[in-house]
Amino acid sequence: MHAVLLASQGNTCYAVHVLSSFVTRSALGDWPQRAMVLKIFFPQCCNLADSGLLVGRWLPGQQSAVVLAVIHFPFIPAQVKNYLGELRSQTQVDLAVLGSWSLPKDGQEGMDSFLEDLSAIFPRGRWLKLSREVGRRGFSCQVVRRDTPPAPEGAGDDTDCDAEDKVIFIHYDQRKVMLAELHDADGHDPGAQAGPSELHELFWTVAQSQPLYHLDRYDDGPLKLTHWQSDGREASIVAELVKQASVPVCLLFTCMLSLWNRLLNASILNVWPVRFVSSKLSTCVQLSYRTDHLQTISSPSRAVRHTEFMRKANIFVSFLLDVALGLLLVSWLYRENRIGWLANTLVPAADHVAKELQELLQWLMGVPAGLKMNRALDQVLGRFFLYHIHLWISYIHLLSPFIEMILWYLGLTACLGLTFALSVLSDIVALLTFHIYCFYVYGARLYCLKIYGLSALWRLFRGKKWNVLRQRVDSCSYDLDQLFIGTLLFTILLFLLPTSALYYLVFTLLRLVVVLFQGVIHLSVDLINSFPLFAVGLRVCRPYRLAEGVKFRVLCKESGKPLHLMMEINPLKLSKVLKSYRMPTYSCYPRDSWWALCKKLFVGELVYPWRHKGSKAD
Known part of the structure; x- marks a missing residue:
C-alpha cells in the first residue's frame, strides 16, 4: 500500500512514493519527539564497493548528505586531504570525507577499526559508519557525533545534535543524475530558480563534481575510487x-x-x-x-x-535536417527532367488563371447574381482590370523562353536547405499572382475611400466632425451650403458603394486564397526553423536528461534497519519540451486577432502578409 505525497520545494513539485505505514502516526509513535530524519543519498554504483572512506557533501540547510564516491585502502590521509582540497578549488563544491564504508571480505578483519580511527583525522560534525553484509540488501548505519562548536546559521551537518537521528537511504543512479537537467514545474531554465531546493542542490552537487569522476580504481595514482565511471569511462574517439x-x-x-x-x-x-x-x-x-x-x-x-547548449544543438540539428531535406528535393527535381516539366506547366497554368479572371470580370460587368450595378462605374472598373490582365499575359509570354533556365538556377537554392526552396516557392507565387494583389489594392483603396467618405458625411448630418489634433469627435455647426453639398456627395457615394463593394469582395477573396497558400508555406518554414528536434530526440532516447522532478519507491524495508528508497527521475513532458526549447523565429504574417482582421477587411484597410503585429500600414 503506497501513498503519494506532494511536496513543493522551490517552485518544483515532486511525487514521493513511500509506505503508508511509514508516514502514519502509529509508525512514528516509538520515535523520540525531537528525532530528525537524516537522508543519505547513496549511489547505486557503490553498493558493492570495497571498504573505504565516503566522499561527498553535506547539503547546506538540509538534514541530507550526498555520497559521491568511495576511496579504497591503501591510502594516506594526507593525500586524501590534498586531493579533496584540489577538487574544492576546481569544482567550488565543499567536498569532504563523510564517514566510512565497510563491506566485510576475507583478509580485511581489522579494516573497520582502522577506518573508525580515521574519524579523528577528518573532523566533521557527524561521522557516518555504513556497513553492509554480503547477500543482504540493507545497510547498517551509525551516526557518530562530536563535541564541536555550533556551525553558522545555514550549516547542514550539525543541526539538532541532541536528538537521535533516524536514517533513510535514498539510492540514485549517479550517471542519470550527473547528466540530467532538473527543470521546475513551469518548465523554466533549471539555473534560474529563485532559491535552491534540496533536489536542486543534489543535482547541482553531482553535476559539479565531474572532476572527481576522472580518477577511478583502475588508475595508477595514489588513490583508488569507486563511482559511476569505475566500470568503464564513457568516451568516444x-x-x-x-x-x-x-x-x-x-x-x-x-x-x-x-x-x-x-x-x-x-x-x-x-x-x-x-x-x-x-x-x-x-x-x-x-x-x-x-x-x-x-x-x-x-x-x-x-x-x-x-x-545556450540546447539552443546551439537545436539549431545545428535543425540546420542539418533542413539541408538533408533540401538535397533530397534537389535529387528529385533534377531527375527525369522534372524542371522542364514544371516550366512547361507553368505558362499554361498562368494562362488558365488569366482566362478565368477574364471570365470573372466579364461576369461582374454584366448582371452578377441578378444584382443591378451602376453601369458606368461597372464598365470603367471592368475594362481597367481587363487591361491589367492583358498586360500580365503579355509579360508572362515574354518571359516564357527563359522560365526553364530561371527555374533551373532557382532549384539549386534547395542545396542550402528545404526552407530556402519553400521561400523561393513563396516568392514565385507572389510574383505570379502580382496582378491579383494589384486588383485587391485597387478595390480596397476605392472601397475604403467610400467607407470613410460616408462615415465623415454621416457625422456632418449629425452636427459632428472629426478633430484630427485631439483624435476625437467634436460638435460643429454647418451652414446650408455645406449641408447641401454633403447630402449630394453622400447620395453619390451611397449609390456607388454596392458596385465598389462587389469588386472589393471578389478580389479580396482571391487575395485571401493566395495569402492562405503562402501562409501554409511559411508555417512549414517556421516549423523547420523553430522545432527543437535535438531536445525532442533527447527526450525520446534519453528521457532522464530532461528531468521535471523525481519519484521515490520503497526498495528495502527491514525491521531494525534504515528504510531504503529508490529515486527515479520523472522525464519532462513533450509539451513542456516544445515550450521550453522551441526556437524563436520570424513571422511573415500578422498576429492580429480574428476580430481585428475582420474589422480591417470590413473597412477596407490593406492586410499586408509581411507586416508584424503593431506595425502601421503605409
Missing part, C-alpha cells in the same frame, strides 16, 4: 576527434560569415529600393535568419549554461 576539429572549423565559418555580413552591409545594398524589396522577399528574410543561426553555432565560445 569519434567524439574526441570532433571536439578537436570543431574549433578550427568554427573559426573558418566565423571568418566566412563575417565576410558575408560585410557584403550584405555594403552601401549599394542599403539603397532604399533594394532594402525595401529584400525585406519583403521571403528568400532574403530566410537567408538573414540562417546567417544568424550559423553565427550562433560557429561561435568558438563555449556554451556555459544549459539553455
Whole structure:
C-alpha cells in the first residue's frame, strides 16, 4: 500500500512514493519527539564497493548528505586531504570525507577499526559508519557525533545534535543524475530558480563534481575510487576527434560569415529600393535568419549554461535536417527532367488563371447574381482590370523562353536547405499572382475611400466632425451650403458603394486564397526553423536528461534497519519540451486577432502578409 505525497520545494513539485505505514502516526509513535530524519543519498554504483572512506557533501540547510564516491585502502590521509582540497578549488563544491564504508571480505578483519580511527583525522560534525553484509540488501548505519562548536546559521551537518537521528537511504543512479537537467514545474531554465531546493542542490552537487569522476580504481595514482565511471569511462574517439576539429572549423565559418555580413552591409545594398524589396522577399528574410543561426553555432565560445547548449544543438540539428531535406528535393527535381516539366506547366497554368479572371470580370460587368450595378462605374472598373490582365499575359509570354533556365538556377537554392526552396516557392507565387494583389489594392483603396467618405458625411448630418489634433469627435455647426453639398456627395457615394463593394469582395477573396497558400508555406518554414528536434530526440532516447522532478519507491524495508528508497527521475513532458526549447523565429504574417482582421477587411484597410503585429500600414 503506497501513498503519494506532494511536496513543493522551490517552485518544483515532486511525487514521493513511500509506505503508508511509514508516514502514519502509529509508525512514528516509538520515535523520540525531537528525532530528525537524516537522508543519505547513496549511489547505486557503490553498493558493492570495497571498504573505504565516503566522499561527498553535506547539503547546506538540509538534514541530507550526498555520497559521491568511495576511496579504497591503501591510502594516506594526507593525500586524501590534498586531493579533496584540489577538487574544492576546481569544482567550488565543499567536498569532504563523510564517514566510512565497510563491506566485510576475507583478509580485511581489522579494516573497520582502522577506518573508525580515521574519524579523528577528518573532523566533521557527524561521522557516518555504513556497513553492509554480503547477500543482504540493507545497510547498517551509525551516526557518530562530536563535541564541536555550533556551525553558522545555514550549516547542514550539525543541526539538532541532541536528538537521535533516524536514517533513510535514498539510492540514485549517479550517471542519470550527473547528466540530467532538473527543470521546475513551469518548465523554466533549471539555473534560474529563485532559491535552491534540496533536489536542486543534489543535482547541482553531482553535476559539479565531474572532476572527481576522472580518477577511478583502475588508475595508477595514489588513490583508488569507486563511482559511476569505475566500470568503464564513457568516451568516444569519434567524439574526441570532433571536439578537436570543431574549433578550427568554427573559426573558418566565423571568418566566412563575417565576410558575408560585410557584403550584405555594403552601401549599394542599403539603397532604399533594394532594402525595401529584400525585406519583403521571403528568400532574403530566410537567408538573414540562417546567417544568424550559423553565427550562433560557429561561435568558438563555449556554451556555459544549459539553455545556450540546447539552443546551439537545436539549431545545428535543425540546420542539418533542413539541408538533408533540401538535397533530397534537389535529387528529385533534377531527375527525369522534372524542371522542364514544371516550366512547361507553368505558362499554361498562368494562362488558365488569366482566362478565368477574364471570365470573372466579364461576369461582374454584366448582371452578377441578378444584382443591378451602376453601369458606368461597372464598365470603367471592368475594362481597367481587363487591361491589367492583358498586360500580365503579355509579360508572362515574354518571359516564357527563359522560365526553364530561371527555374533551373532557382532549384539549386534547395542545396542550402528545404526552407530556402519553400521561400523561393513563396516568392514565385507572389510574383505570379502580382496582378491579383494589384486588383485587391485597387478595390480596397476605392472601397475604403467610400467607407470613410460616408462615415465623415454621416457625422456632418449629425452636427459632428472629426478633430484630427485631439483624435476625437467634436460638435460643429454647418451652414446650408455645406449641408447641401454633403447630402449630394453622400447620395453619390451611397449609390456607388454596392458596385465598389462587389469588386472589393471578389478580389479580396482571391487575395485571401493566395495569402492562405503562402501562409501554409511559411508555417512549414517556421516549423523547420523553430522545432527543437535535438531536445525532442533527447527526450525520446534519453528521457532522464530532461528531468521535471523525481519519484521515490520503497526498495528495502527491514525491521531494525534504515528504510531504503529508490529515486527515479520523472522525464519532462513533450509539451513542456516544445515550450521550453522551441526556437524563436520570424513571422511573415500578422498576429492580429480574428476580430481585428475582420474589422480591417470590413473597412477596407490593406492586410499586408509581411507586416508584424503593431506595425502601421503605409
